[in-house]
Amino acid sequence: MPERSDTPPASVLLGNEPGSFPHSVLAERHPAIISQVRDSFPYDPERHRALDALLASCTKGVIEPLPADAHDRDRWAAWGAEAYTGRSWFDVPWLWSESFFYRQLLEAVGYFTPGPWLGIDPFRPSKLAELNAPETDEELAALDPLAERPTDEQDRALLHGSLWGNRADLGFRLSAAQAATASDTPPLVSDDSETLWSLLPPSGTATLCLIADNAGRELIPDLLLIAHLLTQGRIGRAVLHIKPYPYYVSDATHADVLDALRRLTSAPGAAADYGRTLWSAITDGRLAVRAHPFSSAPLPYAEMPADLRGELATATLTVLKGDLNYRRLVGDRLWPPTTPFLDVTAYFPGSVAALRTLKSDVITGLDARTEAALVAAEGQKWRTGGTHALIQVRG
Numbered sequence: 231m232p233e234r235s236d237t238p239p240a241s242v243l244l245g246n247e248p249g250s251f252p253h254s255v256l257a258e259r260h261p262a263i264i265s266q267v268r269d270s271f272p273y274d275p276e277r278h279r280a281l282d283a284l285l286a287s288c289t290k291g292v293i294e295p296l297p298a299d300a301h302d303r304d305r306w307a308a309w310g311a312e313a314y315t316g317r318s319w320f321d322v323p324w325l326w327s328e329s330f331f332y333r334q335l336l337e338a339v340g341y342f343t344p345g346p347w348l349g350i351d352p353f354r355p356s357k358l359a360e361l362n363a364p365e366t367d368e369e370l371a372a373l374d375p376l377a378e379r380p381t382d383e384q385d386r387a388l389l390h391g392s393l394w395g396n397r398a399d400l401g402f403r404l405s406a407a408q409a410a411t412a413s414d415t416p417p418l419v420s421d422d423s424e425t426l427w428s429l430l431p432p433s434g435t436a437t438l439c440l441i442a443d444n445a446g447r448e449l450i451p452d453l454l455l456i457a458h459l460l461t462q463g464r465i466g467r468a469v470l471h472i473k474p475y476p477y478y479v480s481d482a483t484h485a486d487v488l489d490a491l492r493r494l495t496s497a498p499g500a501a502a503d504y505g506r507t508l509w510s511a512i513t514d515g516r517l518a519v520r521a522h523p524f525s526s527a528p529l530p531y532a533e534m535p536a537d538l539r540g541e542l543a544t545a546t547l548t549v550l551k552g553d554l555n556y557r558r559l560v561g562d563r564l565w566p567p568t569t570p571f572l573d574v575t576a577y578f579p580g581s582v583a584a585l586r587t588l589k590s591d592v593i594t595g596l597d598a599r600t601e602a603a604l605v606a607a608e609g610q611k612w613r614t615g616g617t618h619a620l621i622q623v624r625g
């Protein structure tokens with residue numbers, strides 16, 4: 231059972247308010263993603279017809295059921311599909327709507343259907359383009375001078391690399407944390423990194439669960455951070471939670487982990503050392519990769535199943551990456567920004583940290599002065615622009 235919190239729940243975000251960010255995601259972003267997917271591979275007419283049907287459904291229609299023989303139909307029923315089928319995508323919880331959209335998109339392209347498209351990730355071309363971009367080379371080259379710096383600087387740079395990587399911007403250059411935003415408000419709106427480091431002393435015994443977000447230029451710095459923590463003895467073991475199937479365009483799957491590892495091991499200089507550290511940690515069991523079905527559930531983590539709760543309870547620290555995981559961690563609700571992070575995560579089965587750039591309206595744990603400065607400088611744009619970030623920890 232979740233631990234009690236005295237904070238009354240705020241309203242769950244829906245997508246039915248024109249002009250709001252959730253509405254724009256459903257009304258504009260989802261159709262654009264369907265177009266992008268159409269162009270990613272030479273899909274056959276049947277796949278195009280299924281994409282046409284999904285486009286009509288998600289813009290003007292209602293939520294359709296999964297096929298009767300879908301392998302995960304019962305799971306989605308337990309996650310709410312029975313209650314939401316037949317309703318407008320805009321009138322059910324936004325988190326649910328968005329998550330089910332990606333499930334139906336995979337249905338449309340035959341990802342789960344025996345045949346030629348089985349297991350073909352429609353987002354793989356864009357993920358690979360990002361992984362192989364010259365910017366990634368530059369960012370990996372920055373690891374060479376970093377290797378000469380004192381350990382505490384490396385700690386900080388790699389933590390910030392993982393944090394800002396969520397903006398698809400590897401930030402392990404030491405200046406990243408000071409980079410100015412458009413309004414000159416601080417890039418980090420909340421910074422509990424000292425608590426985070428205090429939870430991982432270099433004793434070699436800690437277990438880290440890292441619940442990953444995006445592939446490519448976010449996953450690379452996540453992996454670098456894990457390699458660094460293992461090398462420094464701040465952790466003895468890590469479990470990397472990834473998605474069981476392609477999700478939210480760029481979310482990391484096991485194939486993406488393997489692509490990222492190969493990218494590291496084939497790079498020149500220090501990057502390859504990190505790659506080899508990770509490769510041997512996987513082969514000797516110090517780094518495990520796990521694709522729990524709940525990783526792509528349309529539900530907050532407060533509703534996580536008992537097996538996952540048990541697993542996270544044994545971790546020294548669980549780090550959740552990214553915006554979507556943050557929404558799921560604190561509940562996808564329009565909290566007053568000063569709602570204590572400790573209250574809304576009181577249910578979590580162990581120490582937990584969020585590393586997130588701000589890309590949706592949900593926010594907790596701000597002090598009143600920070601919130602006032604952000605609003606004065608940017609109105610409400612700071613919530614969704616991706617130019618601000620946070621490190622929040624419940625020890």
Ligand SMILES: O=P(O)(O)OC[C@H]1O[C@](O)(CO)[C@@H](O)[C@@H]1O
Nearest residue numbers: 255443444552553554555589590
């Ligand atoms: O990759 P991240 O950081 O989880 O961000 C994904 C975010 O993108 C959106 O899908 C649309 O902007 C948000 O709903 C979601 O929170």
